[in-house]
Amino acid sequence: MKELQDLARRLLLEGRVDIVIGYQQGPRGVRPSFVTRPEQADALIFDERCVHNLVTYLSPRRAHLAAWPRRAVVVKGCDTRAVAVLLRESHIDREDIVLIGLRCGGVHRSAEASGPLTAESVAFRCADCSIREPELVDHLLGDPRPAPPGNSRLAERIGQLESMSHEQRREFWNNEFSRCIRCHACRQVCPMCYCERCIADKTRPRWIESSAHLRGNTAWNMIRAMHLAGRCVGCGECGRACPVGIPLGLLNRKLAMVVDEHFDYRATDDPEVPGPLGSFRSDDAEEFIV
């Protein structure tokens, strides 16, 4: 912990960055912390409650952070994949940011959890974690941690969905989407949702009905999922942010599987790997062309 606080303090003192974005203890569990003065650095912590993907604060959409253009951000291995997407999509300059990587042994699904990590409490994305030692970072801190406890609930649920008939699946999602209140928390939390003007906010033409009705709800959630196909890094923040508990992670994970199958692309922490939407290969599957 001291290592992290010292580094944050040094980065601020030396003027390398304007802000360090990390985690701190809040009134209810862990919350994001925005450290702009060296003396605030002592508040920074890192433990298995730090589930948030803070890369979303690197997105240029965060206008309230515009006053601090050079940012350091605390990242777990999985979070670096989101950094890679932002780099690939020309949204951040690598020189402008400092990535403080922390060795991670998995996180809870909730920032308010307590006690040790169990198969029950661990976040879905930790199940198949492949980047426990992030490579894209400038600083790598912390002691090596044991592997997170495994769980296969997401895979099981996708398997269940796949075994359903089309009608059953439609009914399942209709049931989920009918609860959507169109608060757009999923969009706000997502590091990849950075459009200057979201399609949901457009009125000429209005692509998506704005009232919280199943028709517009389905359109919104489907369009958002499609916009994330081949870009989503599976951090699961949308599902965590959803106040009515729609399993958005399921939708995105399923699409990621489809993209993998058709275009041999998986979310990666290498910004040089071109995304499937922006690359053309002569061996791309074209079975959709009749």
Place this chain on the structure above:
Amino acid sequence: MARIGVFVCHCGENIARTVDCARVAEALADHPGVEFSTDYKYMCSDPGQSLIKQSMKEHRLDGVVVASCSPHMHEKTFRKAVSAAGLNPFKCEMTNIREHCSWIHEDRAAATEKSTDLVRATVERVKYNQALSPITIPITPRALVIGGGIAGIQAALDIADAGREVVLVEKEPSIGGHMSQLSETFPTMDCSQCILTPRMVDVAQHPRITLHSFSEVDAVDGYIGNFDITIRKKARRVDEDLCNSCGACMQACPTRKIPSEFDAGLGTRTSIYVPFPQAVPNVPVIDEPNCLYLKSLARRRKSKKPARSRKPVCQRCVKACGPKAIDFQQEDRLVTEKVGAIVVATGYRLYDIGREQDEPGISGYGEYGYGKVPDVIDGLQFERLMSASGPTGGELRRPSDGKVPRHVVFLQCIGSRDPAKGMEYCSGICCMYTAKHVLLFKHKVHNGRATVFYMDIRAAGKGYDPFTRQAMEEPGVQYLRGRASELYRDGDVVRVLGVDTLSQEAVDIKADLVVLATAIRPQKGIQDLTRKLSVSVDHHGFMNEAHPKLRPVETATAGVFLAGACQAPRDIPDTVAMASAASSKVLALLSRDELEREPQVALVDTANCSGCFHCERACHYGAIEHEEIKDGQGRLIRVVARVNPGVCQGCGSCVAACLSNCIELQGYTDDQIFASIQAI
């Protein structure tokens, strides 16, 4: 409120047979925004167009919908008429109720209802149509021709003779291409070099042609009218300006046994050489891997030993050269040329039956010993053996022992029309050149015998069929319909086992020489070039024309044209015709100062662009540029995408790729499409 006119065409009986045109016009008359609606028998006819113009004036129309045939057919016609009546042509749209309705349906009532719906959708769309004006872009009045074979030579001369400058790039040390290697040409049997070399000289002496021989196109930037070409001039190591073509260097060169590319490997050359005596430019080139001095330099560099003072290796050419033109220090040089149009004339190469193939999917002929039998040669080698400038001085002597062959077997369709070998297409010229070979052989070896294995005789050109017939009827010539199943060396003959499919008999021939009419394939490296030019190729690597019938010498990339065998196997007459066709297209383009382009190009809404540049990756034409948005003090706020309208082809790939949905195709905007959909 909009004032739209609806004009429903009967197209004679074509539409009216299935669609009640009057009913459609009537139904639309009440549609909001429709000021006038009528039907007519032939809307594209002169009275039909007058009807549109007159109604536009009478009813002060601000939009026109013509329900008739495909826009491919008459969009230009009607837009011109609308323009003549004083309205922006892009306020006119067509609804296709012929191909999309009357021709494909039988139920009159349902077809009428569908037509009404379709026209209504277009009316709603036209309400959102914006007045667009053509884009004008300046033109550099010069052309680049890639490839200096007969296609490139013809195209370059045609363009230059018409008064425009031409840059001709040839990758070999001399222009001339395959035609310069041929002995005689079918069907008139005139000597190939005799008709070609004067043209080569014309190219060299033309004041408006800049020739870059031994050069390749390194990079292509820009767009129609404004291409920037980077040309790599490979190190010739002989100064083109100083050299007086005396040939003393070649006399002096001690390395004399290098297989000559020009003689298809049958003759030899020195390591400083001109490919053939009539070469243009007649300046030698030093063959780096074979030159003793350059080899010694490379060896020394590799061993990294300190340079000891010792006698320089060879360099006899340097001593022999009077004007001191040889420069071993010369390196590859990059030059840039600005041009407005490009003609691709890269030609072909012959398929090689060897075991090793350079492309997956193509296989060699194990049954013919993978080309390892010395007296089995291809058509181009036979040409060299027949040619007066060839390695045998025009006497037919076979490669293995130099004897005059008495019985020659010609095998057609080697690789061609053979899906098993990877090339299912017909190479087009082999029937003709094999007939020519037979006649040439009979001319040189009077009592010789020739046997030709063929699949079909395809001789559709002018004077072609009598020519093949002449070959067939020559005494001692036998045409067998069938294929050879095996070739092998048996003592000093080549055994040809095959079958005559007409008599159903197996054939076993002891041949002195076997000539294979091997398939025509695109030039090596064509994929690289087409990528630079953003031109597509078919799965054999032949370049795709924009339209197989109506735009045969154009490509999908504006300003890039095709000539000759880079597009498909072609004989000389077709190649020359194509080259002249391409140059007429080039001249039509270069005869103007400014280019008018259709304004249906993509436009970025910079306020909403998030700058992810997915569009840049999706754009096949390189039309996306980076635009910097700055504030009042000139500080950079963000970088957004911008579409260069000169390059944009209006394909819409970027529109689909845009995550922020902030690119619109002019004339096909979201508003228009949304309105159409809502009307149905």
